[in-house]
Amino acid sequence: MSLDKSVEGEEDKNSDYFDAFARLEMQELLLKDSVRMLAYRKAIWSNKKLFKDRIVMDVGSGTGILALFAAEAGASKVIAVECSGLADTVKEVVKANNKENIVMVVKGTIEEMELPKEIKQVDIILAEWMGHGLYMGSMFHSVLQARDKWLKPGGHILPNLAKLYVAGISDRNYAANLNFWNNVEGFDMSSIKRTVSHEAVVDCVTIQQLMTEECHVHTQDMNTARNETLNFHSNLRLKVLKTGVIHAIVVYFDVSFLLSEMTESTSGFSTSPRAPWTHWEQTLLHLDKPLHVASKEIVTGVFGVVPNANDPHGQNFELAINFKGSLGTMESFKIFSNNQNPLP
Structure with missing residues (x-):
């Protein structure tokens, strides 16, 4: 197999992975998971002192719900990273909820993207990194890469x-x-x-x-x-x-x-x-x-x-x-x- 074909195959696998999460029926299922939603909402909203005036990164933002939670909790800036076609939809959701001055949607992968020039590090990383059986289809490595590249010393990952x-x-x-x-x-x-x-x-x-x-x-x-x-x-x-x-x-x-x-x-x-x-x-x-x-x-x-x-x-x-x-x-x-x- 040539290098070009190998890279193309890798891109196809990544595309399939992200497109699966771009399906709105998948996102609806996530949003209707009351256990998931309550746990994240409680962790963020019950600890607003932790989020106030902080810079937050939401890895794999989906519909942007965690980014919106963080904005409501008082974050000064939320970087919502979403690789799939949902990124454009998230921008509309953010605007509809009057959070465009706080939530910045970035379309791309953690592996490829760069932070805006005015932001060097983040204080908190939010992510639903767990896959089925914890590791099947998970975002484990992407979250760790975001941590190693941008999380401040003493910063936090949730969960x-x-x-x-x-x-x-x-x-x-x-x-x-x-x-x-x-x-x-x-x-x-x-x-x-x-x-x-x-x-x-x-x-x-x-x-x-x-x-x-x-x-x-x-x-x-x-x-x-x-x-x-x-x-x-x-x-x-x-x-x-x-x-x-x-x-x-x-x-x-x-x-x-x-x-x-x-x-x-x-x-x-x-x-x-x-x-x-x-x-x-x-x-x-x-x-x-x-x-x-x-x-x-x-x-x-x-x-x-x-x-x-x-x-x-x-x-x-x-x-x-x-x-x-x-x-x-x-x-x-x-x-x-x-x-x-x-x-x-």
């Missing part, structure tokens, strides 16, 4: 702390959905099953589906994280809650706006199956075979987050399960990608 969890669940419908490919209008499409089976599925998990206790596998502090390729593995230890069948491992996260300077108690939210619904829902990693378990048994294994060669904004998940119980055994290893960037 700044995330914790990643996994648990075993039942999902009796998955096998039937997967077997759909065996016979599609009389045609054998079972070869598609391999790709589908390696997809990390975003879905809503109920409390009733939980088969094990949760296991904390990772903590991310945006203040201290290095802007380098994500590649880590954590041991799993899942205590079974009830006798039954585990069909998948569910991945979810909590985030916190954890700042000592805040005048109000720390805000944040959880995407756990035990918490109220968010647009992130949960991310499911399905096992190739059902795992039969008995109450109080321990399922062990390894969970990993590794680079996705096909997606500059995402990661692959790795899952290894080692289990010997009274009702069954399993030794397995599997890699999962998001459905926009399947495994080769």
Whole structure:
């Protein structure tokens, strides 16, 4: 492949990523996520002393709602960075709300843009940097690049702390959905099953589906994280809650706006199956075979987050399960990608 074609391909991937967020139905879903909206609004409006007369950068501004929150909280200037075609729409939204003297909309990526000459650094970075399962389709690296380029020493990122969890669940419908490919209008499409089976599925998990206790596998502090390729593995230890069948491992996260300077108690939210619904829902990693378990048994294994060669904004998940119980055994290893960037 020539260099020009390689660069062109990279640009196409970035274009697809940003265009997905430019769809108004996606933005409407984000705005109707009451858990998300309340957490950000509380973190900003309940701590106006932190924002008063400060310079704020909103990374991945979308419809500009976080930029408007910051302007209302007293920021002297808000730089709303949006790469997609929504940038022009955000300018109209800002004008309609009489904030054009405070909110400056910049169309471009963090990697390519420059600050206006009169602004050298920012005091606060706002971003919804979390993707599904925390890292799939996330803006993690873009926010860290903005931090390293422009955030003042002692400045703040909101939210700044995330914790990643996994648990075993039942999902009796998955096998039937997967077997759909065996016979599609009389045609054998079972070869598609391999790709589908390696997809990390975003879905809503109920409390009733939980088969094990949760296991904390990772903590991310945006203040201290290095802007380098994500590649880590954590041991799993899942205590079974009830006798039954585990069909998948569910991945979810909590985030916190954890700042000592805040005048109000720390805000944040959880995407756990035990918490109220968010647009992130949960991310499911399905096992190739059902795992039969008995109450109080321990399922062990390894969970990993590794680079996705096909997606500059995402990661692959790795899952290894080692289990010997009274009702069954399993030794397995599997890699999962998001459905926009399947495994080769």
